[in-house]
Amino acid sequence: MTANTNSNEHVNLYEPHEWKHSTKVAGVTWKNPVGTASGTFQYAAVRWFYDVSQLGAVCTKGVSPVPWEGNPSPRTTEGPASNLNAVGLQNPGVDHYLVDDLPKLKKIGATVIANVAGHCDEDYCEVVAKLADCDADMLEINVSCPNVTHGGMSVGTDPVALSKLMDKLRPMTDKPMIVKLTPNVTDITAPARSAVEHGADALSMINTLLGMRLNIKTGEPIIANRTGGVSGPAVLPVGIAAVYRVRTVLPEVPIIGIGGIDTGEKALEYLYAGANAVEVGAAALFDPVAPLRVARELDDLLDDRPELAAKLAAGQTWR
């Protein structure tokens, strides 16, 4: 691995790579099936490690109508093979996103998914109205964050509330709209069906699982929000089962598999479960290059799986 500066915009610690296996999600071609998961990627930091336009897609942190400060600290701790966070969707707001992150990412040729956050339907509408004609390639509606008291997971766990939100958002833009689902439900196929029946072009899953850890010296929760969202290697089987179950009832909808991916093999497992693409989240918190490494590993693994590779390139899936 040698460092080479291939533009004044970023340093690239990896040699350029000729991608062999692309995928298609709701009509959008990704140069490989691996993207970043929202909230675990920050262009300003990651650009010093690699050229992020090499990824299949860059999914950016959730944006709200106005800047949000997020939850009080401490906001993160660890669990067994996992990470617990209650950041609470801190972000500088959609106006900042439109003049800062988005143009920088588009300038280097990245395929961008803009992740949309809200505390109520009006928040989501305000953000989607501002993103409706922007340069982002896809929108991802986050109705699955467990760390906000209003909006987020409260919408994603209620198929009727989700259908009402989608009825408002869908007519606002022609951009491919992904709905990001929560695993904190008994039957994930219910919100999945509701999202698709009310206009979602694709689904992504999973967001984090509700979790908590206590400090045994004080007997109190470690993170200030008390509960948080669990991510990382421990959630892999939950994400795989979610993709498999949704694929079984919705054979046509494009699915992005998320949760616990830190190797090409784990990404491949999601593709065999029926995903069109995957996103890497918590792994990037301790290894910023993880999404690119996973993409490289998967590109080689797909060499030996021509039937799967051909299906993905054509916008189809293994099952």
Ligand SMILES: Cc1cc2nc3c(=O)[nH]c(=O)nc-3n(C[C@H](O)[C@H](O)[C@H](O)COP(=O)(O)O)c2cc1C
């Ligand atoms: C610190 C942190 C911040 C996150 N912020 C967001 C967010 O803004 N929007 C969103 O849809 N998901 C967010 N997520 C969820 C991730 O995108 C992903 O769905 C989840 O972490 C599971 O994937 P992983 O196990 O690979 O991390 C966040 C996760 C973490 C760990």
